[in-house]
Amino acid sequence: MITLGIDIGSLTAKGVLLKDNSILEKHLIQVGYNSKKAGDKLLAELLEKASIDRTEIARIVATGYGRNSIDFADKAVSEIICHGKGIHFLLPDTRTIIDIGGQDSKVIILNAKGTVVNFVMNDKCAAGTGRFLDVMARAMETEIQYFGELSLQSKNPAEISSVCTVFAESEIVSLVAKGENREDITSGIHLSIGRRIYSMVRRVGMVEPVAMSGGVALNIGVIDALEKLLKTEIKTSPLAQYGGALGAALLAVNE
Amino acid sequence: MKIENSLALFNKIASDPYDYIKTLKEKTNKKIIGSTCTYTPEEIVLAAGAHPFRISGQAQNLSAADAHIQAYGCSMVRCMLEDGLSGDLNFLDGVVFPHSCDSIQRLSDIWRLNIPSLHFDILLPVKLDSQLSQNYFAKVIKRFKSDIEEALDTSISDKDISEAIHLMNQIRTALGQLYTLRAANPALIKGADMAAIVKASMVMDKEELLVELNKLITLLSKIEKKNDARKRILISGSICSHPDIYQIIENKDAVVVWDDLCSGSRYFEGLISETENPYIAISERFTNRFVCPAKHIRADFQLDNMKRLIADHRIEAVLFIFVKFCEPFSFDYPDIKNELEKMNMPYLMVEMDQHNRIDEQLRTRIDTLLEIMQF
Numbered sequence: 001m002i003t004l005g006i007d008i009g010s011l012t013a014k015g016v017l018l019k020d021n022s023i024l025e026k027h028l029i030q031v032g033y034n035s036k037k038a039g040d041k042l043l044a045e046l047l048e049k050a051s052i053d054r055t056e057i058a059r060i061v062a063t064g065y066g067r068n069s070i071d072f073a074d075k076a077v078s079e080i081i082c083h084g085k086g087i088h089f090l091l092p093d094t095r096t097i098i099d100i101g102g103q104d105s106k107v108i109i110l111n112a113k114g115t116v117v118n119f120v121m122n123d124k125c126a127a128g129t130g131r132f133l134d135v136m137a138r139a140m141e142t143e144i145q146y147f148g149e150l151s152l153q154s155k156n157p158a159e160i161s162s163v164c165t166v167f168a169e170s171e172i173v174s175l176v177a178k179g180e181n182r183e184d185i186t187s188g189i190h191l192s193i194g195r196r197i198y199s200m201v202r203r204v205g206m207v208e209p210v211a212m213s214g215g216v217a218l219n220i221g222v223i224d225a226l227e228k229l230l231k232t233e234i235k236t237s238p239l240a241q242y243g244g245a246l247g248a249a250l251l252a253v254n255e
Numbered sequence: 256m257k258i259e260n261s262l263a264l265f266n267k268i269a270s271d272p273y274d275y276i277k278t279l280k281e282k283t284n285k286k287i288i289g290s291t292c293t294y295t296p297e298e299i300v301l302a303a304g305a306h307p308f309r310i311s312g313q314a315q316n317l318s319a320a321d322a323h324i325q326a327y328g329c330s331m332v333r334c335m336l337e338d339g340l341s342g343d344l345n346f347l348d349g350v351v352f353p354h355s356c357d358s359i360q361r362l363s364d365i366w367r368l369n370i371p372s373l374h375f376d377i378l379l380p381v382k383l384d385s386q387l388s389q390n391y392f393a394k395v396i397k398r399f400k401s402d403i404e405e406a407l408d409t410s411i412s413d414k415d416i417s418e419a420i421h422l423m424n425q426i427r428t429a430l431g432q433l434y435t436l437r438a439a440n441p442a443l444i445k446g447a448d449m450a451a452i453v454k455a456s457m458v459m460d461k462e463e464l465l466v467e468l469n470k471l472i473t474l475l476s477k478i479e480k481k482n483d484a485r486k487r488i489l490i491s492g493s494i495c496s497h498p499d500i501y502q503i504i505e506n507k508d509a510v511v512v513w514d515d516l517c518s519g520s521r522y523f524e525g526l527i528s529e530t531e532n533p534y535i536a537i538s539e540r541f542t543n544r545f546v547c548p549a550k551h552i553r554a555d556f557q558l559d560n561m562k563r564l565i566a567d568h569r570i571e572a573v574l575f576i577f578v579k580f581c582e583p584f585s586f587d588y589p590d591i592k593n594e595l596e597k598m599n600m601p602y603l604m605v606e607m608d609q610h611n612r613i614d615e616q617l618r619t620r621i622d623t624l625l626e627i628m629q630f
Contacts (some may be wrong), residue, residue: 065615080623081630103615107575121620251630 001058004046005086005248007037007079008066011102011130012215013038014242015046017057018249025050025244033065044074058104061248077251080119085247087213088114092236095207098197098226098234098245100216102130107200109117109207120204127163128196130216131206136189139169140182147186148221155188168192186221194225201230211235256537262448269337273338276308276491277346278483279460286348290457291335291362291615292546293517294353294379296396296537298527301419302411303403307351309457310335310344311496315610323365325534329358330608331494331578336362340369347405350397354478356583373406375399375416379578379624383542384552392538400534416533422461423527429468430456430523437470438512438568446501446511453519476516483510486628487569492549492576492584497612500576500621507625512570515560515567516576548583556590556593557587565600572620572628575604601628 002024007014013031017024027046031038039062062073063082070076087097088110097108105128109118122128137147151157158180162168168189175185199209210232216222217240219220227234239246257610262552286305290297293309300307314320319340320333330595336487338344350365367374367518377399380388404410426443430453437443444452455462490500494517501511514520528536529544544550545560570629573595577584588604597601603624605617 065619078620078622078626081626115630116623118627119620119623121616222575 001251002052002056003249004057004060005042005082005245005250005252006042006060006064006070006073007082007242007248008035008039008070008109009079009101009215009244010063010065010104012241013042013064013066014245014252015042016242016245016249017046017050017052018246018253021246023246024052024238026239028241028246030250031066036069036071038187039066039070039072050180051072059252061252061255063244074252075255077248080106080121080192080239081116081202081245082103082109082181082251083213084114084116084245085250086243086245087211087240087247089241089250090243091209091211093209094211094235096201096210098201098210098212099214100130100197100212100222101214102191104137105197105200107197107204109115110193116143116211118204120200122196122200127165127168128200130214132165132168133189133192133219133222135165135169136172136186139172140186140189142182142186145218147177148190148219148224150183151187151221152224154181154183156184157191158184158188159255160188162184163196164241177213188207190219190221190225191224191229198229206230208211208232209235211237211240213237213240215241217241258444258474259385261467261474262444262451262466264416265455266448266451268413268455268458269371269517272308272311272454273313273343273346276306276457279306280346283460284606287346288373288375288403289344289350291332291350291359292353292355292438292547293521294355294377294541295351296377296399296541297394297417297461298423298537299373299400299403299418300351301404302400302415303407303409304415305348305403308348309454310338311454311457312338312609313343314338314341316420317610320398320559323369324358324361324425327580329356329578329581329612331581332358332362334609336365339366341502344370347372349375349403349571350428351375351377353377355547356581358486358581370627372564375402375406381551381621384556389535389538389542392535393532394544396537397534398597413533417529420527420529420536424529426456426461427523427526429465429472431473433468433475434513434520434523435477440478441483441485441510441512442481443475443478446505447498449511450495450498450501450519453522456520470511484508484511486571486625487512489570490516490519490576491573492516493578493581494518494609495576497607497613498615499575503613503618503621504555504574504625507574509628511574512572513564513570515564517547521545521547548587558591561591561594562598570600572601572603572624574624575602577606578603579606 061072062070063079067076217236289310297307314337320337525540
């Protein structure tokens with residue numbers, strides 16, 4: 001049986017085709033303005049990539065912010081439940097998931113069976129989200145994909161005290177003006193996002209082992225900062241960004 | 256009269272309370288006394304021949320208020336201030352400020368300096384569980400009585416107060432009956448309608464309100480109980496000004512069956528003794544009912560109350576709705592949350608501004624709480 005999980009996030013849309021409990025194909029596109037159109041495009045491109053026909057898909061579950069706009073899905077499930085399922089599939093021992101997405105960050109606690117039992121989500125502002133990193137990378141004139149690596153080259157991380165994304169950016173401008181080097185400021189930025197996440201993990205209560213999902217899991221600098229702050233190893237998977245879509249495809253199997 | 260007509264009446268008043276009050280004032284020529292908190296002894300306002308009503312803060316965009324209170328302050332207080340500064344509350348003759356939390360105390364100061372109206376401060380005791388504070392509280396209420404007598408140039412007799420207490424007791428009993436009927440059979444009325452009934456109750460002429468509540472109770476009592484497998488949710492917090500939240504929950508095979516909100520059960524919880532000294536009796540209701548976290552009563556009071564609500568109403572999950580930056584609720588939350596975890600009770604805490612729209616992030620969190628209970 002083939003199922004499809006489709007995750008319409010705030011920045012990217014991800015799709016995973018699952019056949020007999022293994023990933024048949026995956027695909028990622030930018031969402032843009034219209035999440036419904038993004039869903040249609042993702043489906044068409046994914047079918048082409050996997051060389052299958054729409055009729056071969058038995059069931060579709062949609063997740064992410066745009067989940068309710070996907071009219072071809074059989075069911076919509078929140079991304080927290082789906083990330084839980086997806087990460088449990090990729091990294092079965094995981095009990096705490098840190099998921100940093102484009103406009104929010106979440107900490108999800110799983111029980112031993114991989115079922116979500118609790119979660120917290122940032123709710124006051126964009127501090128501690130992928131957007132924070134985007135803004136900061138631009139301020140540092142660094143491509144986002146090299147931002148994490150750059151931070152690891154620092155020997156003496158700069159102090160970034162502002163929580164607010166906008167104020168943190170002006171703090172960085174002051175550090176640049178003072179002549180602090182790029183690596184140290186970048187490392188300070190990664191520690192700053194790490195501290196935001198640290199407080200969320202503490203609030204919900206960390207259970208080891210810890211894994212990271214979502215696009216920011218690809219950033220080695222954030223993982224390094226979180227490992228230092230939480231004093232535990234943070235596992236991740238190259239498929240971490242597809243965690244939500246994968247979980248949705250897994251849920252579609254049992255529906 | 257049909258149930259739909261009754262609900263339409265309450266919903267209309269809840270969605271445009273100021274319009275109702277303006278019409279009421281024209282019709283009755285009564286003095287209109289606004290209240291900023293459920294600690295206002297409405298009985299005294301009624302006994303003075305005036306009309307008490309809760310200022311809900313209808314503003315959806317804040318600008319005038321933000322010149323006085325920072326954006327990271329209580330949005331309930333900021334919305335009330337915005338309405339006052341914008342002139343939307345010009346029909347008011349006076350405003351009562353019970354000193355329950357810091358934000359309302361500062362609201363009182365800003366109001367006094369910027370908005371012309373009669374001004375009543377009620378200096379509540381901080382602790383509510385000692386005889387000393389009880390004696391003080393009764394004196395504060397008596398002082399409020401003489402303040403309002405002087406301001407409105409009237410005199411309040413013991414009989415006036417007894418009658419007002421009797422009327423408010425009947426209203427509280429009726430609202431309690433409605434909640435109980437609905438908790439037993441949640442399909443009777445939607446959660447958003449129930450919230451509108453309580454909100455309208457804080458606005459309407461009390462005599463008219465009692466008649467309308469009793470009519471609705473008679474209609475609902477005739478409806479047979481249906482099997483309802485939906486998950487039973489308790490909302491805990493100060494105010495829930497977003498009817499959409501009830502719908503989000505109902506879309507997910509769950510239903511809010513009770514709350515401990517100022518905009519809900521806290522308005523009608525507890526009756527006032529009709530045989531005791533009225534000032535002592537009014538103060539006793541305020542100290543015996545589910546107390547606002549801004550006031551102190553023995554440490555385990557909040558926990559005990561939450562456990563009682565869970566048991567009485569067969570609650571299956573708790574949704575905490577806090578107004579952002581409302582510290583009294585946030586300080587109590589960790590202990591209550593730990594206790595719920597020990598009970599294996601699913602829960603979620605969301606913080607929101609009163610004037611903000613419901614966004615996808617909030618919907619995702621509420622959906623997830625309810626999905627956790629399904630998967």
